[in-house]
Amino acid sequence: MSTTTAPTRGSTTAVRVRGLNKTFTTGGLLARKRLQALKGIDLDIAAGEIVALVGESGSGKSTLARCIARLEQPDSGTLEIFGEDVLRTQRRSATRAYRRTVQMVFQDPFGSLNPTHRVEHVLERSLRVHGRAGADVRSRLVELVETVDLDPAVLSAFPHELSGGQRQRIAIARVLAVEPEIILADEPTSMLDVSVRIGVLNLLAKLRDEHGIAILYVTHDLASARYLADRTIVMHAGAMVEGGPSLRLLDDPQHPYTRLLVGAVPDPERTAPFDPEARAGLRREITDWTSAPRLQRTIVDPTSGHWVFAPHPTTTQGQNA
Numbered sequence: 001m002s003t004t005t006a007p008t009r010g011s012t013t014a015v016r017v018r019g020l021n022k023t024f025t026t027g028g029l030l031a032r033k034r035l036q037a038l039k040g041i042d043l044d045i046a047a048g049e050i051v052a053l054v055g056e057s058g059s060g061k062s063t064l065a066r067c068i069a070r071l072e073q074p075d076s077g078t079l080e081i082f083g084e085d086v087l088r089t090q091r092r093s094a095t096r097a098y099r100r101t102v103q104m105v106f107q108d109p110f111g112s113l114n115p116t117h118r119v120e121h122v123l124e125r126s127l128r129v130h131g132r133a134g135a136d137v138r139s140r141l142v143e144l145v146e147t148v149d150l151d152p153a154v155l156s157a158f159p160h161e162l163s164g165g166q167r168q169r170i171a172i173a174r175v176l177a178v179e180p181e182i183i184l185a186d187e188p189t190s191m192l193d194v195s196v197r198i199g200v201l202n203l204l205a206k207l208r209d210e211h212g213i214a215i216l217y218v219t220h221d222l223a224s225a226r227y228l229a230d231r232t233i234v235m236h237a238g239a240m241v242e243g244g245p246s247l248r249l250l251d252d253p254q255h256p257y258t259r260l261l262v263g264a265v266p267d268p269e270r271t272a273p274f275d276p277e278a279r280a281g282l283r284r285e286i287t288d289w290t291s292a293p294r295l296q297r298t299i300v301d302p303t304s305g306h307w308v309f310a311p312h313p314t315t316t317q318g319q320n321a
């Protein structure tokens with residue numbers, strides 16, 4: 001893709017994940033522990049779509065993004081990028097060719113930019129490394145910083161001379177220099193001041209709308225998922241428990257874990273307070289749901305595609321009455 005052209009992939013599926021599992025082994029010989037970070041993940045992201053992945057810390061969001069970025073190797077499952085089964089066809093993880101299509105934006109705009117180089121150098125290097133620099137490098141650099149809504153004057157600045165929000169925009173410009181079709185944004189605004197977060201979210205929306213980029217947006221922040229993402233998927237303990245169009249899902253959460261997350265968001269319009277007892281009740285319900293003998297993906301609303309991973313009706317009789 002070019003940063004100036006409209007979407008080219010139409011409604012194609014950019015990312016298709018099926019049955020992805022990932023286990024981490026930690027500790028020494030005598031205290032070895034295995035942790036299943038991802039349990040049978042299925043996920044589709046269309047070109048020109050933003051999907052938010054929400055859930056508490058440790059639920060597996062980053063691990064999933066890193067598996068799609070091929071920074072982690074899953075134990076099993078398939079990962080298709082525009083229909084290509086990449087775990088089979090591209091044995092080596094995260095090759096340069098792969099990174100031309102799939103790019104990751106990280107949380108920390110400080111850590112991701114080399115402090116000793118001017119912005120111009122950082123962006124130019126990305127263009128050259130990925131073979132995207134032509135004779136018109138200078139105009140390409142200007143175009144890149146303008147795409148992320150910065151003034152071309154920033155090209156001569158060092159990272160430390162920029163604000164956090166400007167730095168994250170430069171990190172995104174560097175990603176765009178590669179002309180990716182898929183961006184995995186792992187908490188891209190969590191280290192930024194609240195006042196500049198919305199600008200970065202709007203930039204991601206612009207990349208979806210004007211450039212047709214498929215975006216996986218990993219966040220703790222349900223309000224930003226509601227604002228930005230076409231669909232939201234909730235992860236709990238390595239599994240996807242509920243998903244659907246963001247507004248619908250967050251307005252009518254079904255899974256007790258989603259209800260717990262939604263209930264924890266401050267809401268001046270809520271009449272009843274979200275008290276500790278209600279929270280404890282939801283925690284008990286989560287345990288009942290997740291330990292049910294038979295769980296199934298249940299469609300909540302066929303029109304919107306809102307679904308929840310719920311106990312099979314025949315297994316819940318007598319529970320949670």
Ligand SMILES: Nc1ncnc2c1ncn2[C@@H]1O[C@H](COP(=O)(O)OP(=O)(O)OP(=O)(O)O)[C@@H](O)[C@H]1O
Binds near residue numbers: 025035056061
């Ligand atoms: N390299 C690793 N080695 C061992 N365990 C890991 C590794 N990476 C992640 N984990 C574990 O896998 C689980 C999922 O972690 P992950 O970072 O994906 O969660 P997360 O939902 O992204 O959390 P956060 O929002 O805090 O980033 C956690 O229990 C974490 O400790």
